[in-house]
Amino acid sequence: MPKIIKSDICQPRQRSDALTEKRNLKMARSIHAYVRGNTAKYYDWLKAAEISSIPQGPAVWICGDCHTGNLGPVANVEGQIEIEIRDLDQTVIGNPVNDLIRLGLSLATALRSSDLPGVVTAQMVEALYAGYVHALENEGQPTDLVNRPRAVHGVMQQAYKRTWKSLAKERLQGLEPKIELGRKFWPLLKKEHKAIEQLFRQEHVSDLVMMIGQRSEADRIHMLDAAYWVKGCSSLGLLRYIVLMDTNHHHISEGSDLCLMDLKEAARALAPRYTEASMPRDNAERIVEGARHLSPYLGSRMRASKFLDTSVFIRELMPQDLKLEIEGTNEFEARNLAFYLAFVVGRAHVRQMTQVERKSWIKELKRAQSKTIDAPFWLWRSIVELISEHEAGYLEHCRRYALRNQSKSRG
Template sequence: MAHEKKSKKPSRQAHHAKRSTRFPKSSERHAILNEQRRLKMARSPHAYVRGNTAQFYAWINESNGNSLPHGPAIWICGDCHTGNLGPVANQDGKVEVHIRDLDQTVIGNPVHDLIRLGLSLATAARGSSLSGLTIVHMMEALAAGYESAFSIKHRNPKLPDRPEPVHLAMKLAVRRSWKHLAQERIEDLKPTIPLGKRFWPLTRAENKAITEIFRDEAIASLPTGLRGRNDAGKVEVLDAAYWVKGCSSLGRLRYAVLLDVDGGVIEGDDLCLMDIKEGVKAAAPRYEDASMPRDNAERVVEGARHLSPFLGERMRAARMLDRAVVIRELLPQDLKLEIDELDKDDARAVAFYLAAVVGKAHARQMDPPSRRAWLAELRRNRSKTINAPLWLWNSVVQLASSHEAGYLEHCRRYATGVN
C-alpha cells in the first residue's frame, strides 16, 4: 500500500453510486439472506449442525433434556461448535485459543456447551469417514479434556499441548498482518470496501447511523486502544457496507466498517476493520433465576468478558437504528478453527484440547468448592464400555441421529422448494 497523504476522497454514497450492479433493497435482504442460509446449511451435515442452534435445543429437550445434570450457573457459549473456537488476540497482541463467537451466550447449564461441542466433533468425524470406535474414543477424550480444567486448584489452568490442526492455526494467526486480513475479509488493500456478493450498499439511514456510532468516544476508543496505535488519534469512517456473512447470523443487521485511526497517512497499521453485528435473543436456555443484562448486545459483551476475556475487552454494546448491536475490531490474528475434516491420528487430541479450552472458560467462573462439586458430578455415571458420562454419550448419539435426519430433510426441502 502506498504511503501517501490522503487526498480528498469521494463520499461513500458517491463511491457506491459508481457501481452498476443491481443490489437488493433493504426490504429484500431478509428473503435473499434466508435462501443463502438454507443453501449453506445444505452443504454438509456439519454445516447444518453449525447453522441450527435453535433446533439443537429443541432436540435436547425432546430427547434427553430431563436426564442431564444441572451444572453450576455460569456464563456458557450457548453455541459451542468447533467453528466458534479459535485463535483470538487481545489488545496487547497476545494470542490464545478462546471461544470466539458469543451470540448465544447466557447464564445457563454448562453441559449444553459440552454436548454441542461433542455433537460438532462427532459430525466432523463422520464426515471424515472415521469409524464409530474412533468417535467413542473422541468422546472419552472430550470428557477427559473438559475435566482437566477442574482437577487442579487454580482458576486459570494451563492448556495441554496443542494438537497439529490447532498448532497450525496458531502459527498462521501470529504471522498474520493487516494485509492478510484485508485480502481475506474485503479482498482489497485499498481504503474502500468493494461491493459485490459479500458486501451490499447501505441505505442513507444506515450510513448516518454508522457515522454517529463512531462519534461516540466509548466506541471510538476500541481501535485507538490497541497497542502501537495513537490513543489520541482521530477516528474517521472511510467506508462501510452491509456484510453478507455467517450462517446462523444471516438475516440480522451486519456491517463492515473501514476506519482510519490517525487521520494522517493511510497504512495498514492505521486502518482497521470493524464488525457491527445485531444482538438478538439467544436460543440457548438460561437458568430462570439468572440475572443477566436485558439488552441483547450487553448480554453478549458481558458473556464474552467472562468466557473469552481477550475478545471481551475488544467489544462494545451500542444501539443502532433502534436495535442492539455489538461492535468489535477484527484483528488479523482472529481465526476460526477449520475442523470440518479430522484425521484419525489427531481426532482424540483435538477433542481433548478443545474441551480443555471450554473447560477453562467455565472453570474460571467457579470458586474451588463449585469446581470440586462439578468435577465429582462429571465423574459419576460411567459404564464399563465408555469412560465418559453416559448422559454425554447418549445425548451425542441421539442428537447425531436427529441431525442427520433433519439434514436430509432440509436438503430435500431446499432442492424441491417445499416449505
C-alpha cells in the same frame, strides 16, 4: 484480487430473500454445516429429551452455541493470541453441560463428514470428557501446556503470521481505503450509513477504535466506508456491518491507522438460562458480559450500543482472529482435537467457579461415569440422539432446498 461479479451484489431491499437462500444452501453443504447453522434444533431437542439424567452444573456463563467453528485463535489488545470461544451471541448463565454436549455433537458430525468409522465417535466422546475434566482438575493451566492437535497448531501458526495487510487483502480493494462490494459485502441504505457515522461518534465506541495498537489520543477518527456484511449461517438475517475507520487522515500503515470494525445485531438467546441467575436484560450487554467471562481476550475488545433502535455489539477485527476448520481429520487427530477443545471450554467454565463449586462439579461428573465407555452414559446417549435427530433434519433440509435449487438451475 477476485473479479467483482455484479450479480453477487445485492441491493438493500432484496436482502431478506437473498440471505434466506444463502443460509439454506450453506446448511445443505454437509451435516456438519447444518449442525453449525442450526442452534435452534439443538435446544428443541433439549426441551423434548428425557434429560433427568443430565447433571445440573454450577451457574456459570456458557457459550450456548459451542460448536467447533466458534473456537479458534483470538488476539487481545496487546496482540497476544490464545485459543478461545470466539462467538458469544448465545451466551447465558446456565448449565455448563450444554456447551459440552453441543461441542460433542459438532465434533461427531465433523467426523461423519470425514468418513471416519463409527467407533471413532465413541473414542471422541471419551476424549471430550477427559479433556473437560482435565481442565477442571488443573484449574488455570495455560493451553500451551496441553499438546496442540495438528489443526490447532496450524491455525495458530497462521494467526501469528497475519498482519493488517492480510486483513486488508481479504476485505478491501487492494490496500485502498475502500470496502470491495461483492459476494460478502453489499451496499447500504442511506439511513444505515448515516446511523453508523453517528454511532462511531459516540465516546464509548470511539474509545474502542482507539484502544488497539499505537493510536494516539490526539488523532481524530473518521469513517471511510461501510457495507452490509454477509457472514455465517446463524447470523444471516440479522443486521451486520463492516466499517472501515481512519485514525490518521488516510495514511495507510501496518494496521495502526486504519481499522475494520464489526457491528452486529444482538438477538435474543435461544440457550436456556438458570432462572435465578442475574444477567443484563439488554442482549448486547449480555453478550459482552458473557464474552468477558468466557473469552477475556475477545471480551476486552467489545462494546454494547444501540443502532437504529436495535441492540448491537461492536468489536475491532484483528488479523489474528481465525476460525478453526477441522474437516478431513484422521482417527488420532480426532481424539486429540476433542480433548483439546473440551479443555479450552472447560478452562472457560472453571475460571468462573469457586473451589467448592469446582470440586463438587468434578465429583458429580465422575460419579456418572459409565461401565462400558470412559465417559458418562448421559453424554454418549445425548450425542447419539442428537446425531440421529440432525441427520434426519439435514436430509429433509436438502430435499427442500438443495433439490429445489437444482430444479431452478435446470429451468
